[in-house]
Amino acid sequence: MILNPRQQELLEWVQRAGHATVDELAQHFGVTPQTIRRDINQLADERKLQRVHGGASAHSSVENVAYSTRQVLCSNEKEGIARLVAEHIPNHASVFMNLGTTSEAVARALAHHTGLRIITNNTHIAMTMCHYRDCEVILAGGVMRPKDHGIVGEATIEFIRQFKVDYAVLGVACIEADGTLRDFEMREVKTSTAIMAQARHVFLVADHSKFGRPSLVEMGHLRQITALFTDRHPGEAMATVLNDCNTELYVASDALPNDGD
Structure with missing residues (x-):
């Protein structure tokens, strides 16, 4: 999966903060919550982050993200x-x-x-x-x-x-x-x-x-x-x-x- 600039910044945010909500991501990027949910779903399907209720979270502190990511x-x-x-x-x-x-x-x-x-x-x-x-x-x-x-x-x-x-x-x-x-x-x-x-x-x-x-x-x-x-x-x-x-x-x-x- 080739990340667009929004998806890359979203992934960096989640990796850095550990968690982010759909609402705060939508507000930050100036897009609809539906767009953010699609981004999260695509990134989760690629095992780049985890879907959680109302947002996304990074993988745990005991395991790095995949080499391809x-x-x-x-x-x-x-x-x-x-x-x-x-x-x-x-x-x-x-x-x-x-x-x-x-x-x-x-x-x-x-x-x-x-x-x-x-x-x-x-x-x-x-x-x-x-x-x-x-x-x-x-x-x-x-x-x-x-x-x-x-x-x-x-x-x-x-x-x-x-x-x-x-x-x-x-x-x-x-x-x-x-x-x-x-x-x-x-x-x-x-x-x-x-x-x-x-x-x-x-x-x-x-x-x-x-x-x-x-x-x-x-x-x-x-x-x-x-x-x-x-x-x-x-x-x-x-x-x-x-x-x-x-x-x-x-x-x-x-x-x-x-x-x-």
């Missing part, structure tokens, strides 16, 4: 974030890249770099980047997850600990108001924390829907992150947290050209 959710925003990250990674760099569709967008944005050495547990990234000019891809071993073909487990962590790289590019499910980072699955979190420990610079990539989203497993804190790349300014409170953590902030919308130039 994450591929289309905030896709333009992820591409903008990825282009900005690519500007901060030089040629001839070594880079860890973890699971996640935003990390995959960064992989695509690095297509014109040369001399990269990529270490990843993300098979989609490995298949994308192995065709790049003068780019060596090292794929971690371990247990492959059927839902997204990510590789996790103790063997993956032991493999990662063999390397010390220039940069890590990490996706995340949730950034809480106090700077705590969370994700959904223990094995994935352990892999990401191992990657953070083995990188000189850690770049966190997260679109606006990840702020305050409910997730179960603690992955770390913004104080462990060199720079956060996102698509919108996260607000004054989060800016204060970032400043306290000495974490740089890069916003993709700030990098867009001015139409008046």
Whole structure:
């Protein structure tokens, strides 16, 4: 299912807030309740959210939405974030890249770099980047997850600990108001924390829907992150947290050209 802009924003709202009523969605989008109910029914049929009485709710904090849904959710925003990250990674760099569709967008944005050495547990990234000019891809071993073909487990962590790289590019499910980072699955979190420990610079990539989203497993804190790349300014409170953590902030919308130039 290809989402129209209203359906994508509706899905982001529900994922971020956890629940939304038909009436508030209809008022926000300026459409009839019947139109919103049709959107909810279509998204529920695609298992992207859950129908509830009078509205819609997100899936629980213990399980991420389907990989196919994450591929289309905030896709333009992820591409903008990825282009900005690519500007901060030089040629001839070594880079860890973890699971996640935003990390995959960064992989695509690095297509014109040369001399990269990529270490990843993300098979989609490995298949994308192995065709790049003068780019060596090292794929971690371990247990492959059927839902997204990510590789996790103790063997993956032991493999990662063999390397010390220039940069890590990490996706995340949730950034809480106090700077705590969370994700959904223990094995994935352990892999990401191992990657953070083995990188000189850690770049966190997260679109606006990840702020305050409910997730179960603690992955770390913004104080462990060199720079956060996102698509919108996260607000004054989060800016204060970032400043306290000495974490740089890069916003993709700030990098867009001015139409008046």
